[in-house]
Amino acid sequence: MRVVIAGVAGVGKSTVLKSVEKLTSYDIINFGTLMFEMAKEIKLVESRDEIRKLSVDTQINLQKKAASAIGKIEDVIIDTHMAIKGPRGFLPGLPEWVIRELKVSAFFLLEAEPEEIRKRRNNDPSRTRDEETIEDITTHQSVNRSFAVSYSVYTGATVSFINNLPGLADQVAEKIVERLSK
Numbered sequence: 001m002r003v004v005i006a007g008v009a010g011v012g013k014s015t016v017l018k019s020v021e022k023l024t025s026y027d028i029i030n031f032g033t034l035m036f037e038m039a040k041e042i043k044l045v046e047s048r049d050e051i052r053k054l055s056v057d058t059q060i061n062l063q064k065k066a067a068s069a070i071g072k073i074e075d076v077i078i079d080t081h082m083a084i085k086g087p088r089g090f091l092p093g094l095p096e097w098v099i100r101e102l103k104v105s106a107f108f109l110l111e112a113e114p115e116e117i118r119k120r121r122n123n124d125p126s127r128t129r130d131e132e133t134i135e136d137i138t139t140h141q142s143v144n145r146s147f148a149v150s151y152s153v154y155t156g157a158t159v160s161f162i163n164n165l166p167g168l169a170d171q172v173a174e175k176i177v178e179r180l181s182k
Contacts, residue, residue, distance in 0.1 A: 001075055002102050003180065006082045006093065006148070007110035008140045010121035012164045012172075016110060017079055019173030024077075024180070029070055031080035031093070035062040049127060052086045059084075059091060067101035078102065082109065082144040082151070085130075090143050094151050107159045108176055109148045114138050116166055 003026070007013050021028055036048040039062055045051055051059065070078060081093040094102070112120075114137035121127075132140070145161070152159045160179055164172050 001105050001180075002070075002073075002078065003076070003106045003108065004078045004080060004094065004102075004104050004151075005108045005110065005176065006080050006144065007112075007164070008081070008117060008137060008144060009127070010117040010124065011110045011112050012120065012169060013079055013110055015169045016164060016172050016176070017077065019170045020077065020176055023173060023177045026075050026077045026180075027073060028077045028079060029073065031066055031070065031078055034066045034069065035059075038062055038065055052084050052091075056086075056088065056091060059086075060095070060097075063095065063098050064101075067098040071101035071103065078104075082107075082147040083140065085132075085136075085140055090140075092147060094147070096154065099151055099155055104151070104155050104157045106157050106180065107148050107152060108179075109144055109159065109161050110164045110172070111141055111144075111161060112164045112166075114141070 005013060005017060017028055032048060032051065035051055036045065039045045039051060044054060044058065051062070070076060083090040084093050114134045117137050118134065148159050151157070162172055162175060
């Protein structure tokens with residue numbers, strides 16, 4: 001089974017996934033980190049946050065390579081984004097050629113209040129993120145929902161929308177694991 005857990009930057013995916021990892025035997029692969037490692041190996045970028053600023057064609061090629069590698073792994077949770085906001089607009093995080101390789105059976109979209117996301121981003125010195133307004137974050141979450149439903153239509157996979165409230169990462173992880181076992 002291959003599962004996607006996604007959400008905008010700062011929604012708390014990493015924190016929730018640490019809890020999920022303790023509760024399951026699934027491997028957890030971060031799609032963006034894999035793309036970064038591939039891009040860094042061929043000297044395209046020096047930091048992960050530079051990937052979204054590469055040309056669309058370069059991002060697509062990296063997506064294809066990462067999807068091919070992940071598509072060979074069984075029982076995996078893929079930490080990724082439904083939509084990537086770049087300088088030219090939103091790029092699908094899971095376009096058709098990625099979905100085909102991954103054979104996803106379930107999508108989980110983590111969401112939170114835009115104000116909380118902005119606060120989390122401001123408190124995370126490990127990343128270099130573009131400054132976004134509350135309206136930008138709201139729009140991005142809306143685009144994520146649209147993309148998630150579209151991916152589901154293509155794959156037949158279920159979609160779950162999960163609110164990641166502050167301080168409740170363990171409960172959110174339990175909810176995800178419970179749905180995975182059904």
